[in-house]
Amino acid sequence: MIRGLTIGSAAGALLVAASATAQTTGAAQEADSAQRAEPDKGLVDTTEPQGDDVVVVGTAGGGTRRQDAAFAVTTLNNDAIERAAPNSTADLLRTVPGVMAESSGGQNGANIFVRGYPSGGDAQFVTFQFAGTPIFAPPTLSFLENSQLIRLDETVQRVEAVRGGTGALFSNGQPGLTVNVVPRIGGSEFKGFAKGSYTDYDEIRGDAWISGPLGGDTGFMVGGYYAQSNGIRDPRYRAEKGGQITGNIHHDFDGNSFVEVYARYLNDRGQWLLPIPVVSNDGKISEYPGFDGGKGTLNGPETRRTTTLVGRDVDLAEGRGAKVINTGITFDYELAEGFRFRERTSYLGGHADTLGLVPVAAPVSASAMAVTLGGAGSTLTGLSYVNGGGAVSTGADTQVLRAGIWEVRKKISSFVSDTALEWKAGPNKLTGGVFYTNYTSYDVWALGNQVLLTGTPNARLLNLTLTNAAGTAQQATLRGFTSGPAFQVRAHYDGEDTAFYAVDELEITPELRVDGGVRYQRHSVDATLQTSGPTVNLDGNVNTLYDNAVTLFGSPRTIRYRDNAWSWTAGANYDFTRSLGVYVRYSRGNSFPQFDNLREASATNIANKTGLAQRAEVDTYEAGLKLSTQIANLYATVFHNKFDGLATTTLIDNVPVSSNGGAKATGVEVEGALRPFAGFSLTAAGTWLDATYRGFFTGNGTIDNTGNRVQRQPKWMWRVTPAYELPVGGLRPSLFATLQYTGNRFSDPENLQTLPHFYQLDAGVSVDIGERLRLQVTGNNLTDKLGLTEGNPRIIGGQGSGPILARPILGRSFRFSAAVNF
Template sequence: MLKRTYLLSSIALFVLPMTAHAQEAPQPDDAAAANDEIVVTGTAGGGINRQDAAFAITSINSDAIDRAAPNSTADLFKVIPGVSAESSGGQNGANIFVRGYPSGGDAEFVTLTVQGVPFFSPPTLSFLENTQLIRIDETIERVEAVRGGTGALFGNGQPGLTVNFVQKEGGRDFEGLVKASITDYGDLRGDMLLSGPFGENTSFMVGGYYSSGEGIRSPGFTAEKGGQITGNIRHDLNKGSILVFARYLKDRGQWLLPIPVIRDGDKVRQFGNIDPGTGVLAGPETRLAVLPDGTRTDLADGRGADLINLGTNFDYEIGDGFQLRYRASYLKGDADTTGLVPASTATTADAYAASLGSTVGSLTYVNGGQAVAGSQQVIRAGTWIVRKQIEDFTNDLAVEWDSGNNKFTVGAYYSDFSSNDQWNLGNVHLLTAENHGRLLDLTLGNGQVATNNGYTQGSFFNVNAAYDGREYAFYAVDEFQITPELRLDAGLRYQNYKATGTIENNSSVDIDGDPDTLYDNGTAVLNGTFRNIAYKKGAWSWTAGLNYDFSSSVGAYVRYNRGNTNPFFDNLRDGIFVSPRVDNFEGGVKVRTDLVSLYATLFHTKFKGLSTTVITDGAPIASVGGARSTGVELEGQIRPVDNFSIAFSGTWLNAKYRDFFTDGGATDLSGNRVQRQPKWQWRVTPAYDIPFGDDGKVSLYSTFSYVGDRFSDTANVQSLPNYFKIDAGISVDVNRALSFAVTADNLTDKVGLTEGDPRQLGGGSEVVNARPILGRSFRFSAAYKF
């Protein structure tokens, strides 16, 4: 069990000597060139000019965040080349894919950090991807994202995508912001920020948000509610600094799941009255339920988190050329999920009865009892509950020696994390296939009772488990400026991973012993017996990169890295003990002038020991093997005239499975395209500023984005057609204090699919379940700075 005192004692260790060392700290040079973009993610020390970095990194400042107008934390990642971010699941429950890394969903190869330290070491667990644990708000200064490259050395050593959230800090003057926003579908949000000095060498920042509403896919009740508050205190020492930060998040939103749509080749049409952009099966009749085992549920609980995150950054010069760096984070809380998950495609009640070997005897509404015709379109959907109590203590201690042209860093990383899980999956209702589906009761013509209070089935999979994991790592990095133009960096990391768990077993029973009451046959129940899992393994990772500056404006780099990840708790529970290994080769060109900024990267990645798991027919089904991907990433901005810019990003990706097997090794999927990741995707954002008065400005911007065709499944049977989407916005800075903005998401109300139904594998019929992007919406906001 983790102890809260871990982090508190770590902070106290460095706070105590502060009074002895406090002096007037040197202030940053305000005359630094505006285009010297310093990034800290993926580096051993205090940062590097992006133009000198021998790895692919994207930096998103607060203005770019505003123009991206993300609907969720994961939605911001759409601006990062090489990344496919599906935020159609709502505020939480995103699927994020990186550079062809094979994955079935969630965010398996994405590490999130705050101030350079991971706040939950496992990048993902089933029903938990880490964007669920943090929100974008006004306290964020910028977001940095490293793809591949040095990510295998730092943090938790995950070699895919590392995203670092850098907080705003207080300055010499008191400053603040209050902001209010409302959407055209009625959701409200308020943001605030306050920062300033807290003594001669100390500053503070505090801010956050609160929001409430039904969401764009309104279920007829408040489904989006909660907020986040973040604060930090920085104290400058004579030879260093300490930053202590804290964040409390209590927020939940509706878990948006596939809905029925009609597929006509590559065209997608509306099914019945379920609008692809705003429709949802959940509604007032399914919100509150008593499951067959007596558990009470509320779909308004949705998916979210209730947690606290504490952390510290400590930097201190311990001797001539020697720098001590310490990063720590402690997180504890709940990350729960409640959702209405489709269990079948839409069909008529007559066809459903025929699939049970009979005809419709009687079909009635559960609420009201009125008779329903057998021609009624129906769908089966289950109330799934996943409860997770998570905890994590992570710290990273490094010593850096800087001797002129050479900088050598050694460090140690330790993380202790746990997850206690209680799942109840299944609990399938028979519903009318319509917006806000209504509960139905069905008795078959042969006398068998197919439903009980709308339930056709009880639980089909339960989990009662307690998992613990620990990671120890040691790393060494050397950065050598060989000549003024040529820079070499190289490093290695050894990581040891240990995981244990205790899991209660399931039994399948007929609850009442009557085979003619179909609704409780084959119900999964926890049976009071347990099994243990244990895993332990160590692995080496390494990387080397060369960067050459042809001039102050043009540079190029090459890099190789090998990285490793470990099987997650869910893999071990399902008997999958493979450890993914990633070999990545990349090279890039960087151009930065007054006219244009361009970052182009070519990469080739080889994967071994990968697994993807989908819960199908009541049990996890795994596919295991390897893959290879080759791609090109482009990112940049053109500034042809004053006040006008065109930002762009794009990816071409060729990713295919190699020696990749499913069905227990019976089916070889080698040569198939890696699921859910398009060959082509791109974004173009023109923006024009119109100054007026002394401090006024009108900004107009729009984003044109394209996502190419993909396959929803590893077998490449469920195709997802390409789509083109337009967003737009206008902001007005009346003066330095007052501003207004309007943003439009999916301006043309385009229907684009991000996934098929992972629980209904195969080609399906004309009516299929899929998760479309969100429909057209507008957000209006007003802000006052002081």
């Protein structure tokens, strides 16, 4: 951390870059502060996003009017977030065009894909910021993506999301999607808010915040939430539990300068939702007999607490979540007329663990499972429940499956410093800065640990005996376990990135602005680690099949990786009027290999920066139209990107398997709002995407997927949200609904696991009673649609027809809430 502070302070000697598209920084900052401290109109801000909205994401820190931004950016105010009724932080990103967000994994464990960038899962090209600073510098580590480290609650004022464009220069240099969560700040009046909510799946949640002055130019805000439930997919124990508290103090100096200090504590966990059995028939998906596709889960009381074959006690109620503290400071000061200094510093530390029940393959008969476990010619001789009940009455015909008890422990930290100087003289503005981050992860993994289960919701543990082809009796399980740990990791990673950036913006005429910028980044990783090595037969008995191949740790080894690269961008913005403008932009961005890829890369790969150790390059060309009036807003973007050097690993049968190559994508993103008369609005967003692989190989280089569609990303996505509000006396009722379409996709790069298109309908009604009280009901997935977001990512190839494993969206649910402001 001392190194970070030294570098961050030294950056004050550099010329630094302002946002490529900002107007005067003072005006932007003043508008942003006004937005965040504005008194509430009723319970939420009922205005739709306007061109005058100030956005900070995608800039060097000063902010810019959205209508002036020469890049694709989406803003969501408090009211838009409320109407989206997201089930998780990642779920909100469904509203952003060009983004495919899969939140079917629960509160955590989302998969987020951007603009055809090839990725196997998690959120490799998505960075989350809080108050303009990255929460955790690496966008994704295995079993940890950024949205796992933050929750949306009523302390959030707005969310900003920039795609491509200037994102490759600022912050951590994310060329994909950067999402900035902007908290409320205190103003000149004391205000407060409290809300209680309850769902039809018995979730109880409370939200509250309070803000006010600490002096003439100083304000505070503090608030958060707490919630608990079994979850929509009920495992019959308390699977969802936790909360978050956020506080900040904001002080304004004279001359459009300010300092803001914040702290946020998150302690929240939830069930890691994974694929369940469904039935595929000629591309049509239906529920597996006895298994509710929207609410069923394999997790249950019998699998909650287990002791693995090597003696590790695991409680799946811990699920997937985070227990972290995030603190930071933002200092923005005008040193002299036209000369400004900025510093953004943050620290995050804590734990982000993942424990889950990971299914291997779809249910089969017990007799078929005997062959799988004992080899060809094996026959079933016994099937019984582990926890009482004796022999299973249906015997050989019983539908069974295997699932792994996966345990991943991570202790993480991240320090970030972003320091900049801005100089504005006449029509020219020059900004330059330095970005520094140091981040660590202490990992302990134990994957495998497979158990035999009934193919039913809240599955029961089974023991199985068999006779092999040689006529020898064999015990296939012990307390339900068919195997011990198969893939293990014990590692300490240390990453460091230092970047210098500079941007120049020139206003040629009042209507025409051009900008250009560069970023130089140096990336380094050091690690000491052990992964799986030889296997042993724990008891020395070959006829106890469950422990014949238990992995041990291999020899310790080290990783030392160094790389650097330049990124750059150039753009132009032309305003026909204050409400109508166009822009064009080119950018080159880079994505460096992180801990997990380097863990699996060979020493030769690391030395030569090839294979899993190579850096990915992204070229993006885009052009946009922006229209902002009192009646309508329209933002349309056409883009084309080329992606080279993707390197990632996927766990196939508990063995890391590499994928390497590139992709290209062309797309159109449209979003807008129409307000034809008072009280009515119609917002919409849509994406058309043509994304295919090129020179992309999976299966450790054995399968060429060139020409296949990029996995998990549909050609068509759209959503439409009408809303109508009609005051009646002292009441203000409001109706709103969202219809969303997700087109056909493929779950795998080989395009053998089809995910059919589906529609999802959400709706709600709220009533404001006076200026203080709001009652609201929202419903998600009202038609209880069985829409798939994932197939079986732990195999290569198709799953055929009949029973398969897949992960559907969550089933129909309702939330009832009452809120009061004061």
